[in-house]
Amino acid sequence: MSLVATRFAPSPTGPLHIGGIRTALFNWLFSENNKGKFYLRIEDTDKERSKDEYKKQIIESLKWINIQHDGEEYIQSKKINKHKEIANELLKKGFAYKCYCTEEEIKEQKEKAKKKGIPFIYNRKWRDPKGLKIPNNIEPVVRFRSKISGNTLIKDLVQGEVNISNSIIEDFIILRKDSTPTYQLSAVVDDHAMNITHVIRGDDHKINTFKQKQIYEAMNWKLPEFAHIPLIHSESGSKLSKRDKASTIDDYIKLGILSDALRNYLLRLGWSHKDKEIFNLEESIKLFDLKGIGKSPSKLDMSRILSMNEHYIKNINEKELFQLLKDYCQKFKKKIDNSKEKTLLQSMNFLKNKAKTLDDIYQNAQYILNDVIKISSEDLKLLDASSKKILKDFLSEYEKMTKITKEFLEKIVNRLIDKHKTNFKGIGQPLRVALTGSKYGPGLYNIILSLDKNEIIKRLEMIK
Secondary structure (H helix, E strand, O other): OOOOEEEEOOOOOOOOEHHHHHHHHHHHHHHHHOOOEEEEEEOOOOOOOOOHHHHHHHHHHHHHOOOOOOOOOEEHHHHHHHHHHHHHHHHHHOOEEEEOOOHHHHHHHHHHHHHHOOOOOOOOOOOOOOOOOOOOOOOOEEEEOOOOOOEEEEEEOOOEEEEEEHHHOOOOEEEOOOOOEOHHHHHHHHHHHOOOOEEEEEHHHHHHHHHHHHHHHHHOOOOOEEEEEOOEEOOOOOEOOOOOOOOEHHHHHHHOOOHHHHHHHHHHOOEOOOOOOOOOHHHHHHHOOHHHEOOOOEEOOHHHHHHHHHHHHHHOOHHHHHHHHHHHHHHHOOOOOHHHHHHHHHHHHHHOOOOOOHHHHHHHOHHHHOOOOOOOHHHHOOOOHHHHHHHHHHHHHHHHOOOOOHHHHHHHHHHHHHHHOOOHHHHHHHHHHHHHOOOOOOOHHHHHHHOOHHHHHHHHHOOO
16 A cells, blocks of 8 residues: 555635635644655645735644644645646647637626526537637637546545536636646646645535546546545534634634644544544544544534633643743734733633633733723722722731731631621622722632732722
8 A cells, every 4th residue: 555645735815714724634634644644735826816925824824733744835836837748648648629719608608508507518619620710819728528428436535435427527627728727637737746645625626526537547647535525614504715704714813712722623523533522632643534524514613612722721731821822912912021921820820710712811811911900980880989998998907918818818808798798799899890900800819819919009009
């Protein structure tokens, strides 16, 4: 058996889609599981839409989620001459032909098909050019001479045997009028040149596979094995597109999703291993197989992503989590002041409680990050005369404390509850608002213990 080789072949015509990341993940895991190779091919032959910024984003996204490709990136545009060479070879062998149809003719054929309610298939006018005069003023396209009769069978590693009538496969274009190769040709030539053994891609490529199989057969090349992954649908049940909220990997990074959490979620999105939900990287590689991929589309579930992320935040090493928070703040918020780092690190064990994203931790830490506490007009209403009396009494006792512990704080709070004939909320809420600017956030005792004594006194004295 030849060495397993897979590839991920995105086009740099837009940000990397979340479905693309999952495809890359499945290809990479399959090659790793089989001790094979995984390659990244940038299909940049669409010169008008391909941009370096998207290529960079693709590469960085794969690195972020810890998918590592072998060797240098394979740049498709650098191989165009080889693609043309194969197109001309197909012409010579009679597996392709030149088509001189005008754009108006093709448009007319499409309109007729639309009126009849049937898919457009080129009428193959130039397949047999006998009796036709070759026009001098028209640059031809080169079309592949597809099989007309019989069926084409694909043994799909996910979908099983898939069989279609050759009559629905058009004579597809392999070279445009400007002699640039099309996807159908370039993908086959590159896969052959790269010795790709398994093509794992989205279900929407199935018709492409039937077309490309015929090119393989015409060139007498060994056919790779194919696996078509069901698509990802949006939460509404429609096919996920780039217009959907949180459709690109950058969207998730901005939300504060951890790379390990998103990778775990995407692994489980359409693939399963018994009832196991959480997979570390090593387990993912060891257990992944194509048999575990379902045949039905998977629905993107944001609540599930957040739940998975909460699990990883809760279980990650706190020093590592702090570093992730630092990087996140520097990129999307503002750089954390050096003077705040020690307090933040020491507070990570409770700041991460109930946090589902890095942004949640950032919000929970606002009372540490900000030197000046801003209280909203709504929360300011909670600091009425009786609340201010509670704050004054707390401050009086707090200033006397030489050793500040949770036990001593609890005693103070309990005495104030008795004195003011209230409950914990009646004491805790005004304290929380005064110290953090909000009635929501971390536990009261954690807040007090995390701040310097002088800082506590300063903030309470600000409330007049």
